Amino acid sequence: MRPKHTTLTPQELEIMKLVWQRETATVRDIYEALLEHRKIAYTTVMTMMKILETKGYLKKRRQDRAFIYRPAHTKNQVIGGMLREFIDRVFNGSAEPLLVHLVKTRHIREKDLHKMARMIEEIK
Amino acid sequence: MRPKHTTLTPQELEIMKLVWQRETATVRDIYEALLEHRKIAYTTVMTMMKILETKGYLKKRRQDRAFIYRPAHTKNQVIGGMLREFIDRVFNGSAEPLLVHLVKTRHIREKDLHKMARMIEEIK
DNA sequence: CTTGACATACGAATTACTTAGTACTATAAA
DNA sequence: TTTATAGTACTAAGTAATTCGTATGTCAAG
Numbered sequence: 052m053r054p055k056h057t058t059l060t061p062q063e064l065e066i067m068k069l070v071w072q073r074e075t076a077t078v079r080d081i082y083e084a085l086l087e088h089r090k091i092a093y094t095t096v097m098t099m100m101k102i103l104e105t106k107g108y109l110k111k112r113r114q115d116r117a118f119i120y121r122p123a124h125t126k127n128q129v130i131g132g133m134l135r136e137f138i139d140r141v142f143n144g145s146a147e148p149l150l151v152h153l154v155k156t157r158h159i160r161e162k163d164l165h166k167m168a169r170m171i172e173e174i175k
Numbered sequence: 176m177r178p179k180h181t182t183l184t185p186q187e188l189e190i191m192k193l194v195w196q197r198e199t200a201t202v203r204d205i206y207e208a209l210l211e212h213r214k215i216a217y218t219t220v221m222t223m224m225k226i227l228e229t230k231g232y233l234k235k236r237r238q239d240r241a242f243i244y245r246p247a248h249t250k251n252q253v254i255g256g257m258l259r260e261f262i263d264r265v266f267n268g269s270a271e272p273l274l275v276h277l278v279k280t281r282h283i284r285e286k287d288l289h290k291m292a293r294m295i296e297e298i299k
Numbered sequence: 300c301t302t303g304a305c306a307t308a309c310g311a312a313t314t315a316c317t318t319a320g321t322a323c324t325a326t327a328a329a
Numbered sequence: 330t331t332t333a334t335a336g337t338a339c340t341a342a343g344t345a346a347t348t349c350g351t352a353t354g355t356c357a358a359g
Contacts, residue, residue, distance in 0.1 A: 060316060061264055078336085092319050097337075099317080116325065116336050127276075130265060134276050137261055140185055141254060146282040150291050152251075152258050158270040164292050167274050168285070184346060202306085216349050221307075223347080240306050240355065 057106045058136060059129065066099055067108060071126045077117050181230045182260055183253065190223055191232060195250045201241050 059067060069084050070076045082096040100120055103109040108129070111118040142148050153159040183191060193208050194200045206220040224244055227233040232253070235242040266272050277283040 062317065064264065093335095094320070094337090095318050098319080101338095102316090118337085131276055131280055133265055134273065135280075135282070138282065140188065141257055146277050147287050147290075149258065150277070150283060150287060151294070152255055153270050153274070154291050154294055156255055156259075158259070158262065159274060161292070163271050163274060164288060166271075167278050168288050168292070170275070170278055186347070217305095218307090218350070219348050222349080225308095226346090242307085 059108065059133060062099060063103055063106075063108070064133075066096070066103065067122070067129065068126075070109065070120060070122055075119055075121045077119060079117070183232070183257060186223060187227055187230075187232070188257075190220070190227065191246070191250075191253065194233065194244060194246055199243055199245045201243060203241070 065085070066081055069081050073080060078093065078097045078100055081100065082091070082093050085091050085096060100109060100111075104111055104120070108123055109120045110123045111120050113119075138144060138146055138149060150159075154164075189209070190205055193205050197204060202217065202221045202224055205224065206215070206217050209215050209220060224233060224235075228235055228244070232247055233244045234247045235244050237243075262268060262270055262273060274283075278288075
């Protein structure tokens with residue numbers, strides 16, 4: 052059976068970001084990183100990481116007593132998928148109105164656009 | 176008390192889009208529009224629109240027997256807020272990596288970037 | 300006046316998300 | 330060997346999101 056949609060929820064994404072930073076991580080690693088910013092229980096982190104494994108975002112492997120987790124996909128793959136889903140849902144699939152928003156709300160500046168134009172030149 | 180976060184969920188957004196298109200709408204209007212694409216109960220739509228009113232996205236006014244709903248905020252305001260929230264959550268607040276994604280995945284084309292550059296010129 | 304159509308009000312059921320407690324196991328230190 | 334520590338497994342509970350059913354009221358047509 053297909054794993055449905057299973058998009059990353061906010062808390063799941065927060066954990067994934069930490070794992071991507073590290074390439075590899077234990078529950079304790081992530082637990083301690085999260086603790087810097089907010090109160091959370093160790094078992095909560097464990098549950099989340101187990102869910103992430105079930106959803107196919109993390110792979111685990113036993114090392115001594117603990118599990119070592121690593122990302123199943125690159126950050127670019129996953130973030131790219133989230134971006135596509137967002138554009139589909141909010142902008143009906145076309146990126147141009149998104150860009151209009153970025154420009155009009157000054158989220159993006161002229162010099163960044165120029166930087167992008169240069170980037171396109173390099174790609175092709 | 177502050178209204179918490181109350182971001183638009185996917186189904187709520189779907190309804191809001193239809194109301195924005197119409198400026199003003201009854202439950203029946205939206206119900207019939209949604210029916211074109213999927214099976215849904217009239218009361219489901221009613222509940223959703225009531226929630227949208229509670230969250231402050233819709234305003235209602237009685238006309239004869241039925242309520243007439245209208246948007247409490249413009250589409251640009253709300254979509255802009257969603258975009259900002261997305262950028263914060265996924266890209267830690269900076270729009271530039273988002274742009275990089277758009278370019279690399281060919282979601283956005285060179286000519287659109289040029290169009291944007293021209294738009295910036297007009298703004299300032 | 301009765302009845303059918305159409306509206307709201309209320310509430311319930313299901314699923315997903317988020318958090319965390321308790322029980323159990325294995326290792327390492329005393 | 331006993332015990333403290335650090336790990337997993339299992340379970341539960343609360344809230345939000347999504348869907349829809351039943352009860353009820355009102356108006357208009359017959």
